[in-house]
Amino acid sequence: MKKTKPDAIIHLAEQPSSSFSMIDREHANYTMHNNIEGTLNVLYAIKEICPLAHLIKLGALGVYGTPNIDIAEGFFEVNYRNRKDLMPFPTQPGNFYQLSKAHDSENIFFCCKIWGLCSTDIMQGVVYGTQTPEMTSNILKTRFDFDEHFGTVVNRFCAEAVSGHKLTPYGKGTHRFGFIDIIDCNQCITLAIENPPNQGEYRVFNQFDEVYSIVELSEHVVNVGNNYGLQTEIDLVPNHRLEKSDYYYNVDKTNLIKLGFTPTKTIDETLDGMFSDLLQHKNRIKERHEVIMPKTTWK
Amino acid sequence: MKKTKPDAIIHLAEQPSSSFSMIDREHANYTMHNNIEGTLNVLYAIKEICPLAHLIKLGALGVYGTPNIDIAEGFFEVNYRNRKDLMPFPTQPGNFYQLSKAHDSENIFFCCKIWGLCSTDIMQGVVYGTQTPEMTSNILKTRFDFDEHFGTVVNRFCAEAVSGHKLTPYGKGTHRFGFIDIIDCNQCITLAIENPPNQGEYRVFNQFDEVYSIVELSEHVVNVGNNYGLQTEIDLVPNHRLEKSDYYYNVDKTNLIKLGFTPTKTIDETLDGMFSDLLQHKNRIKERHEVIMPKTTWK
Numbered sequence: 381m382k383k384t385k386p387d388a389i390i391h392l393a394e395q396p397s398s399s400f401s402m403i404d405r406e407h408a409n410y411t412m413h414n415n416i417e418g419t420l421n422v423l424y425a426i427k428e429i430c431p432l433a434h435l436i437k438l439g440a441l442g443v444y445g446t447p448n449i450d451i452a453e454g455f456f457e458v459n460y461r462n463r464k465d466l467m468p469f470p471t472q473p474g475n476f477y478q479l480s481k482a483h484d485s486e487n488i489f490f491c492c493k494i495w496g497l498c499s500t501d502i503m504q505g506v507v508y509g510t511q512t513p514e515m516t517s518n519i520l521k522t523r524f525d526f527d528e529h530f531g532t533v534v535n536r537f538c539a540e541a542v543s544g545h546k547l548t549p550y551g552k553g554t555h556r557f558g559f560i561d562i563i564d565c566n567q568c569i570t571l572a573i574e575n576p577p578n579q580g581e582y583r584v585f586n587q588f589d590e591v592y593s594i595v596e597l598s599e600h601v602v603n604v605g606n607n608y609g610l611q612t613e614i615d616l617v618p619n620h621r622l623e624k625s626d627y628y629y630n631v632d633k634t635n636l637i638k639l640g641f642t643p644t645k646t647i648d649e650t651l652d653g654m655f656s657d658l659l660q661h662k663n664r665i666k667e668r669h670e671v672i673m674p675k676t677t678w679k
Numbered sequence: 680m681k682k683t684k685p686d687a688i689i690h691l692a693e694q695p696s697s698s699f700s701m702i703d704r705e706h707a708n709y710t711m712h713n714n715i716e717g718t719l720n721v722l723y724a725i726k727e728i729c730p731l732a733h734l735i736k737l738g739a740l741g742v743y744g745t746p747n748i749d750i751a752e753g754f755f756e757v758n759y760r761n762r763k764d765l766m767p768f769p770t771q772p773g774n775f776y777q778l779s780k781a782h783d784s785e786n787i788f789f790c791c792k793i794w795g796l797c798s799t800d801i802m803q804g805v806v807y808g809t810q811t812p813e814m815t816s817n818i819l820k821t822r823f824d825f826d827e828h829f830g831t832v833v834n835r836f837c838a839e840a841v842s843g844h845k846l847t848p849y850g851k852g853t854h855r856f857g858f859i860d861i862i863d864c865n866q867c868i869t870l871a872i873e874n875p876p877n878q879g880e881y882r883v884f885n886q887f888d889e890v891y892s893i894v895e896l897s898e899h900v901v902n903v904g905n906n907y908g909l910q911t912e913i914d915l916v917p918n919h920r921l922e923k924s925d926y927y928y929n930v931d932k933t934n935l936i937k938l939g940f941t942p943t944k945t946i947d948e949t950l951d952g953m954f955s956d957l958l959q960h961k962n963r964i965k966e967r968h969e970v971i972m973p974k975t976t977w978k
Contacts, residue, residue, distance in 0.1 A: 409719055424707075447766055449759040450760050458748060460755060465748050486770070487778055622792075622793050
């Protein structure tokens, strides 16, 4: 920071896996330590070196949990016993990773208030896709995870389909969640940078495009796979996580749309690109089939 | 835990000072590390060794901040866009210590949900008093802090009055807060132990007796000091903390009263006991007058 005096800082240096944080005490503590103290170090550095810099912090859409009311973007108007106030929307994280993200958000909000820093906290849905326009050569292709800890559900379903495995939604597969294409995710971060908050302001963006249930998602993967000649079956497996399967889910996403966010691709177009990339590595995925089925339990 | 197989665990092993947590980055990180990971270690130990044990966790009343609505006990009924839910009351901590306490509470709530542990989270006001009935001998008297970091406001005012210093409320002295006598605090913890929550239950008690502004508190100290022949002046000093001075403040405290909580002493009776104890050490306090005025700033 001393060297570059940045105008904006995109903080992507967190332990990003729910599942990893739930392995045991050591992994839970590592997640807390890395995410909370790591982010506090960033906040102190901004305060001391470049207090006008805009901190873009990647949060997790999952921190809100599944309340029986609409989920606001960070703050909501509360009416309680005939008085009202604008208050932080209560979070109800479902694992230690999400908890660390909720803690981070509270710490950042406080630093904006007390030191006058400014930050955009991006509550991000599941990001998917293997291609961006910047990847003009094969050597720019990035790591693709499909194991239980670092593979998100879209990656895992595509890897399963490509390599002849059944798709394995957990439980009833009725969980609903927000998803966003990697290209649209980059668009959102660009919009945040180009439209910074005021000094002292902490703002929250809920960043996702469409909401799908896990079974709906698996059906998209099956259908796109058909275009590549794949006949994939869906096989519900017992849920090793502890989470609700049926719930009300209606999440605000107006802040980014107000700044001009326009989704550029349908999920089927992006899945098509993923199949095209992954089929080239079908055998490498097959060789690592043992990482597909979850081995940990959250109980 | 393996040795004693406890029925109840009172967790008092946290870094307990707001002011200490605000010194610098190292102290902020130490507070996060000690409080969050320390408590996670306790939670994992309970899960693995004595999952039926009742965890009594000392929280801080200050984590709620000063919203413009009544402060509930941990959870409140939210009506939002024609739907409703019982949700965690949003916290708005005002320093890194309080933030660590809010983070702890969220982690404990989660462990109760996922592992079926049970816990009482005690949102405690400022505890004061130097005597309990168990202190039957001078060798059982405990440490008395009156420095800016570990001395709470009642201790500091009494130490100032006894040693001929002016009382030094910060700012306008209009901050209002909940206070409780050490004997009544012990009564509350006893009530929590004797009336444990159900397995899987996480409950919150707001634990305080009376609410005073800092200037009201200083007036009580001056008046009780008069009985000991002390003529003490009140001298408002600039506030080195960043906090609101005027706010709505109405905090629920019904859970402990339902269990039978009855305050046993007025604040003036307890202050009388403190003066009686402290006057014996008047010169030792005078010798350490340099620790009274705050040296750190929260900016």
